[in-house]
Amino acid sequence: MDKHLFADNILNWYAKNKRDLPWRHTNNPYLIWLSEVILQQTRVKQGLPYYEKFVETYPTVKDLAEADEQSVLRLWQGLGYYSRARNLHAAAKFVHEELEGKFPEDYQELLKMKGVGKYTASAIASFAYNEKVAVVDGNVFRVLARVFGIATDIASHKGAKEFEVLANSLLPDQQADEYNQGIMEFGALQCTPQKPNCMYCPMQSGCVAFQQGKQKELPVKIKKLKIKNRYFHYLIFEYQKNGEVFLGMKERTAKDIWSGLYDFWLEEKPALQTTEALLGENGWDDKLTSKWVIGKQSVAYKHILTHQRIQATFHHIEIPAEQAGTEFFSDLHFFKPDEIVDLPKPVLIDNYLNKNFF
Ligand code: SF4
Structure with missing residues (x-):
């Protein structure tokens, strides 16, 4: 599929279908960061009340930095992956104490915060500052693998690189924020893991997975979790x-x-x-x-x-x-x-x- 058409499809689809979520009404990097950390490995429905609790209890990065870790963990209770909460707290202290409260303003600087990896840094950089850097999460892997028919293992180093390059090449010059949110939302609501809604999909005519009936086979993820x-x-x-x-x-x-x-x-x-x-x-x-x-x-x-x-x-x-x-x-x-x-x-x-x- 033509890259411009792909981006246009995402932007048009997002304008019509996006969910109304509180962190989509702000470009405050602190609030966006909070929402991103809370929503990692967590469904929106489960994460939303936690986001609201955190914003109410710690409305600014200074409030979070000055809280004691035990209170932060207590508020986080039930979300799991507690290292996320500890990193969140440590990074808030870093911003407050080392950066004099000034939240990092670009992708490279955001990466210096504890617990902030490529995905979170690109999400904050694009949603808060409209920086042209692509987000690549599980939803993005799935959409790209299906539309472009890519069978490289997404759990491999090679796959991660290949998808990152493709994702960045697809970013439109304007509206990196809307586009990034759009492709993730598209993966979460339209091109879902088990039952993608191919019948009513704007990508249908150019989607390799749809044309070849490979929705179930893509994306390829070889690494198995050992339980x-x-x-x-x-x-x-x-x-x-x-x-x-x-x-x-x-x-x-x-x-x-x-x-x-x-x-x-x-x-x-x-x-x-x-x-x-x-x-x-x-x-x-x-x-x-x-x-x-x-x-x-x-x-x-x-x-x-x-x-x-x-x-x-x-x-x-x-x-x-x-x-x-x-x-x-x-x-x-x-x-x-x-x-x-x-x-x-x-x-x-x-x-x-x-x-x-x-
Ligand atoms: S046609 Fe189906 S597989 Fe292709 S992008 Fe749309 S929902 Fe996903």
């Missing part, structure tokens, strides 16, 4: 004092999922186990464990992440109040349930607490 199975055993250590319950929670600090969020004492094993088997296996000091009262063990909860399938069980153990301050429990912080509400937590933990304590 790892993990078995989490959460020990919920709790004690009662003056009629109040205290639960032991732990901040996750390791380089692993959910870093910076709070969960319970975690034992990870190659399979699911009973509380008794867990305690027996750990060989902890009898003087300590003989005073513990083993409570209920939950059913296994399944929690699916992109690369991991987690099965988690919760094991309730009541300990004497005086043990809570001992060396053995030094990694735990004991909180009353109403204090836990404000802690940032993985959704798996939040759901369990809501069901059992709040």
